[in-house]
Amino acid sequence: MQEPTFLILASLAEQPRHGYGVIQAVAGLSGGDVKLRAGTLYGALDRLSEQGLIEVDREEAVDGRLRRYYRLTDSGAGALAAEIARLRRNATAAEQQLRLRPQVSFGGGFA
Amino acid sequence: MTLERRYRRLLLAYPGPYRRGHGAEIVTTLLEMAPPGQTRPSASESWHLFVSGLRQRFRLPSGRPLVWVAALLIAVVTGAFGAAAGSWVAEQTFTDVPGDARVESLTRQAAGGGGSDFSVVRAASPWWGTMAHGAVDEPGYTPEAAQARLTADGWSVTPIESVPSASFTSDPVTGALVELPSRGTRFEATRDGLTMQVGGYVTAEQGNVFTEFWPADTSALRPLTLVGAALGLIAGWLLTAAGAYRMRPLPPIRRRSATALVALALAALAAPTVALWVNVGRMLEPADGPVNTVHSAFNPGPYWSYGPAWMVLGLSVIGLILAIDAWLLLALRRPAASPVTA
Structure with a gap:
C-alpha cells in the first residue's frame, strides 16, 4: 500500500470526510509531509471505492457547491489494520537492528 | 473567466x-x-x-484481469487498423499508376516500337497496390537500346540483369523439341515517382517485351504507418478503458451481451489483424519491386491459401459491425437512468 493511500484510509477512520477534509487530515497525520493534490486524491478515492475499501457516506450542498463525504468500509478498516500491523512489524524489526548497530565510543572501543 | x-x-x-x-x-x-x-x-x-x-x-477498472486482457487484444487490433490507415494515407502521396494509353506508349517506347500484339492488365495484390502490366512483341528488342531511349527521355535506369529464359521449337524433320538460344533481361526505370520494370525475352526469330508499372515510395510510407499503428494502439486502450467504465453501471444482461459482442468482434477481426501486422513486417523489410503497403491486405486475393479471396475485407466489415454494436450497447443511455449514488 502506498503512503498516500494509507494516509487517506487513516484519515477516514475517525469520521467520514469530504475531499478537502481528507487533504487537511492527511497533512495533519503526516505532520505536514504529505500534501495531496486534487488529481492524486480523486484518483486514489476512485480506486479505493472500486476496491470496496471506502464508500460514499453522503452528499451536501454548501454555498451551492457539492461536497461528497466518504467513509471507511469494514473491508477498508481491515486493510488499514493489516497495513498498520505490517508497518509496525517492520518498524519494530528495524528498530531492533538499529539497536544492535556497533557504536564508536569516545574511548575508541566498541560499546 | x-x-x-x-x-x-x-x-x-x-x-x-x-x-x-x-x-x-x-x-x-x-x-x-x-x-x-x-x-x-x-x-x-x-x-x-x-x-x-x-x-x-x-x-482500467481495478481487480478485473479480463479487462486487461481485452485492452491488450483490442489495442493489437486497433493498432493493426491504425497502421493500415497510415499506410493508406501514405499511398495517397504516391503518383498514380498510368492509364492504358500511357502504359501502351511507354511500353512501345521501351520496346522500340513493337508490333500489333499489345496487351495491358491491371491487378492489385494483398501485399501491394494496383500495378499495370503491359506486353508487346518486338523481335529487334535489346535492353541496351531501351535504356538509351529511356535515359534520353529523363528516366533513371538500374543496371541490366540477366534472367532465366528458355525458348523451344520443334524440329521440322524429326519433330523433336529443340531449345533455341534466347536472352532474358530485366531493368528498372524510374521517373517522377513512377517505376517501370522492363523485361525482354528475345530469340533469333521473335521477341517479347513486358513492362510493369508501380508507384515508388515517397518515403512517407514507413513514418505514417508507424504513427498510425501507435495511434491505433493508444486508441484501442482508451476505447477499452472507456467501455469498461461504461459497462460498470449497466444491468447484467446488457453487460453480458456487450461482452459477447466484443468477443465475437475480436474473433472476426483476428485473421485481418494478423494479415495487417504481417504486412507491417513486410513493409518494414527492404524490398525490390513494388512497394509493400499494409492496407493492401484488404485487396481481394489469396492472402491465405484457405478461405475466399475477400476474407480479410469481409471479416473486417463483420468485426467492425459487431464492435459498433458492442459500443452502442455500452454507450447508449438507459431509458430510465437512475441517479448515481456511488
Whole structure:
C-alpha cells in the first residue's frame, strides 16, 4: 500500500470526510509531509471505492457547491489494520537492528 | 473567466462519465484549496489536473484481469487498423499508376516500337497496390537500346540483369523439341515517382517485351504507418478503458451481451489483424519491386491459401459491425437512468 493511500484510509477512520477534509487530515497525520493534490486524491478515492475499501457516506450542498463525504468500509478498516500491523512489524524489526548497530565510543572501543 | 470556470475547463482532460460523476466535487475541493484572491490555476496545478485527467482516461477498472486482457487484444487490433490507415494515407502521396494509353506508349517506347500484339492488365495484390502490366512483341528488342531511349527521355535506369529464359521449337524433320538460344533481361526505370520494370525475352526469330508499372515510395510510407499503428494502439486502450467504465453501471444482461459482442468482434477481426501486422513486417523489410503497403491486405486475393479471396475485407466489415454494436450497447443511455449514488 502506498503512503498516500494509507494516509487517506487513516484519515477516514475517525469520521467520514469530504475531499478537502481528507487533504487537511492527511497533512495533519503526516505532520505536514504529505500534501495531496486534487488529481492524486480523486484518483486514489476512485480506486479505493472500486476496491470496496471506502464508500460514499453522503452528499451536501454548501454555498451551492457539492461536497461528497466518504467513509471507511469494514473491508477498508481491515486493510488499514493489516497495513498498520505490517508497518509496525517492520518498524519494530528495524528498530531492533538499529539497536544492535556497533557504536564508536569516545574511548575508541566498541560499546 | 472565474476560477471555477477555469477549473471546469481543465477537467475536460478527464473522461466524460468520470467528469459527470466527480467533476462537481473536484471543483469544490479545488476551490476550497485555493488561497483567497486566486483568480487562475497555477501552471503546476493546471499541468497536474491535465495529467491526472489523461491518466484517468488510460485507467482500467481495478481487480478485473479480463479487462486487461481485452485492452491488450483490442489495442493489437486497433493498432493493426491504425497502421493500415497510415499506410493508406501514405499511398495517397504516391503518383498514380498510368492509364492504358500511357502504359501502351511507354511500353512501345521501351520496346522500340513493337508490333500489333499489345496487351495491358491491371491487378492489385494483398501485399501491394494496383500495378499495370503491359506486353508487346518486338523481335529487334535489346535492353541496351531501351535504356538509351529511356535515359534520353529523363528516366533513371538500374543496371541490366540477366534472367532465366528458355525458348523451344520443334524440329521440322524429326519433330523433336529443340531449345533455341534466347536472352532474358530485366531493368528498372524510374521517373517522377513512377517505376517501370522492363523485361525482354528475345530469340533469333521473335521477341517479347513486358513492362510493369508501380508507384515508388515517397518515403512517407514507413513514418505514417508507424504513427498510425501507435495511434491505433493508444486508441484501442482508451476505447477499452472507456467501455469498461461504461459497462460498470449497466444491468447484467446488457453487460453480458456487450461482452459477447466484443468477443465475437475480436474473433472476426483476428485473421485481418494478423494479415495487417504481417504486412507491417513486410513493409518494414527492404524490398525490390513494388512497394509493400499494409492496407493492401484488404485487396481481394489469396492472402491465405484457405478461405475466399475477400476474407480479410469481409471479416473486417463483420468485426467492425459487431464492435459498433458492442459500443452502442455500452454507450447508449438507459431509458430510465437512475441517479448515481456511488
